[in-house]
Amino acid sequence: NAGVTQTPKFRVLKTGQSMTLLCAQDMNHEYMYWYRQDPGMGLRLIHYSVGEGTTAKGEVPDGYNVSRLKKQNFLLGLESAAPSQTSVYFCASSLASGSSYEQYFGPGTRLTVT
Amino acid sequence: SQKIEQNSEALNIQEGKTATLTCNYTNYSPAYLQWYRQDPGRGPVFLLLIRENEKEKRKERLKVTFDTTLKQSLFHITASQPADSATYLCALAPYSSASKIIFGSGTRLSIRP
Numbered sequence: 001n002a003g004v005t006q007t008p009k010f011r012v013l014k015t016g017q018s019m020t021l022l023c024a025q026d027m028n029h030e031y032m033y034w035y036r037q038d039p040g041m042g043l044r045l046i047h048y049s050v051g052e053g054t055t056a057k058g059e060v061p062d063g064y065n066v067s068r069l070k071k072q073n074f075l076l077g078l079e080s081a082a083p084s085q086t087s088v089y090f091c092a093s094s095l096a097s098g099s100s101y102e103q104y105f106g107p108g109t110r111l112t113v114t
Numbered sequence: 115s116q117k118i119e120q121n122s123e124a125l126n127i128q129e130g131k132t133a134t135l136t137c138n139y140t141n142y143s144p145a146y147l148q149w150y151r152q153d154p155g156r157g158p159v160f161l162l163l164i165r166e167n168e169k170e171k172r173k174e175r176l177k178v179t180f181d182t183t184l185k186q187s188l189f190h191i192t193a194s195q196p197a198d199s200a201t202y203l204c205a206l207a208p209y210s211s212a213s214k215i216i217f218g219s220g221t222r223l224s225i226r227p
Contacts, residue, residue, distance in 0.1 A: 105158045
């Protein structure tokens with residue numbers, strides 16, 4: 001059981017470039033999330049999904065897009081990277097609604113935009 | 115707006131003592147309050163959850179209290195060990211919407227031998 005995995009672990013982008021972060025979970029969880037974590041700030045929710053084929057905006061969705069074509073995968077895309085998107089990105093998953101929303105996190109992706 | 119605050123200063127504790135971390139919140143009525151541990155360069159790991167109708171929860175050396183009147187949770191680690199050194203995050207969760215979970219910025223705890 002690998003839990004939640006993320007690729008890549010590190011990435012450096014130039015302003016305006018695009019990239020996709022991949023998250024995979026093998027726990028058959030319905031809910032998946034993308035967060036960013038910046039120094040001195042809590043985890044902030046970017047987008048989330050409550051099931052295969054569904055996505056919704058979180059607190060800070062601008063500049064990001066997501067897709068959940070398969071239940072086990074959740075992709076986060078940056079179409080035109082900006083320095084303000086330099087951050088550590090975490091993917092998480094949890095059981096469906098009605099549970100206690102305990103979240104399982106991946107190891108993170110450190111993204112630098114120059 | 116909803117706000118969640120944790121000790122902004124790092125906490126340094128002598129090994130063997132009890133570490134107490136604080137989580138305060140405003141403008142929120144959580145159904146659950148969760149505590150996570152985060153080590154440098156890693157994702158948060160779930161530790162404990164306490165429901166709004168519970169006053170206290172224990173797990174091994176960990177104890178969490180939840181006072182919905184004071185809007186505060188306390189997280190205690192008894193008989194602290196250097197291996198307990200990490201950042202601890204609290205998170206508030208509602209009954210009905212996963213998107214409304216909010217995390218504090220965390221408190222860094224250091225246990226010195």
